[in-house]
Amino acid sequence: MKILLAAKHAPHGPRPIGGVQSWCRTVEAELVRRGHDVRTWGPGQPPPLGGHDLGIIANAGDTARAYDWCRKSITICHGIIPAETPPGNNVAFTSEEVRARWAGDGPIIRQPIDLEFWTPVRIRRKFLTRFSYRGGLNFLPVLAKSLGMIPQHVRNSSAEDARKIVRESACVIATGRAALEAMACGVPVVICDHRSSYQQPLLDLDTTGAMERNYSGRGGIKPSMDRVKDAVKTAMKMGSLRAHIEQFHDVKNVTDQLLEAI
Numbered sequence: 001m002k003i004l005l006a007a008k009h010a011p012h013g014p015r016p017i018g019g020v021q022s023w024c025r026t027v028e029a030e031l032v033r034r035g036h037d038v039r040t041w042g043p044g045q046p047p048p049l050g051g052h053d054l055g056i057i058a059n060a061g062d063t064a065r066a067y068d069w070c071r072k073s074i075t076i077c078h079g080i081i082p083a084e085t086p087p088g089n090n091v092a093f094t095s096e097e098v099r100a101r102w103a104g105d106g107p108i109i110r111q112p113i114d115l116e117f118w119t120p121v122r123i124r125r126k127f128l129t130r131f132s133y134r135g136g137l138n139f140l141p142v143l144a145k146s147l148g149m150i151p152q153h154v155r156n157s158s159a160e161d162a163r164k165i166v167r168e169s170a171c172v173i174a175t176g177r178a179a180l181e182a183m184a185c186g187v188p189v190v191i192c193d194h195r196s197s198y199q200q201p202l203l204d205l206d207t208t209g210a211m212e213r214n215y216s217g218r219g220g221i222k223p224s225m226d227r228v229k230d231a232v233k234t235a236m237k238m239g240s241l242r243a244h245i246e247q248f249h250d251v252k253n254v255t256d257q258l259l260e261a262i
Contacts, residue, residue: 002052004038005041018133019176054070055067055070055074057073058078058084092261112251113184115245118245120185126169131162131166140153147233162178175192175193179215180249188241190231191204192217203227
């Protein structure tokens with residue numbers, strides 16, 4: 001099957017960062033493994049040549065013309081910002097929160113993670129790692145030192161480099177797909193980030209329950225050094241959440257759900 005993956009920022013374009021781009025690359029790789037002919041596209045690129053059997057389209061507010069290039073399509077609604085406003089039919093949502101935001105009734109198809117790439121290793125872990133391309137949370141270096149850890153911030157790294165650093169971490173501070181990738185590596189995770197353009201600091205203390213909120217950090221708590229310190233200690237006591245990722249986020253199962261929802 002000839003498949004088009006469309007997103008606001010092309011998955012292999014000049015800005016290959018962010019959750020939707022990573023989502024597209026993960027699904028693309030799985031579809032290619034299954035023998036499909038897959039192309040990716042973003043509005044900054046020329047239109048792809050020829051027609052497509054299926055379009056898997058994100059950020060519909062920016063990518064609507066891609067529907068005309070596909071015989072059938074499914075829209076994946078990833079979030080609550082205006083660019084995610086879904087069309088009227090054949091829409092899937094990545095969480096209960098996102099579906100409720102748009103008053104939708106389509107299926108929930110959760111974030112896919114490649115469990116053959118994001119894997120645990122036995123290694124001495126010493127870092128408190130912020131895994132995000134955003135700024136803010138400036139208290140984290142002081143917090144790390146108070147816990148006897150080395151602070152570091154992973155941003156704009158290749159997947160291979162990010163995986164190496166995450167595996168060496170005693171705990172990871174992240175939201176969205178970055179949090180899931182760290183969980184898949186068996187590393188304790190605190191759902192926390194800072195969005196300077198909207199919502200500001202975010203902390204969600206219910207790590208697995210955050211699945212319903214897209215692991216966005218929208219748990220109603222403003223992070224402070226003391227709150228995040230307590231959350232780190234709790235996460236480290238909880239330990240690995242890889243089983244949670246295996247149950248809900250295996251890319252093989254998620255891709256099956258995508259193809260069944262067409």
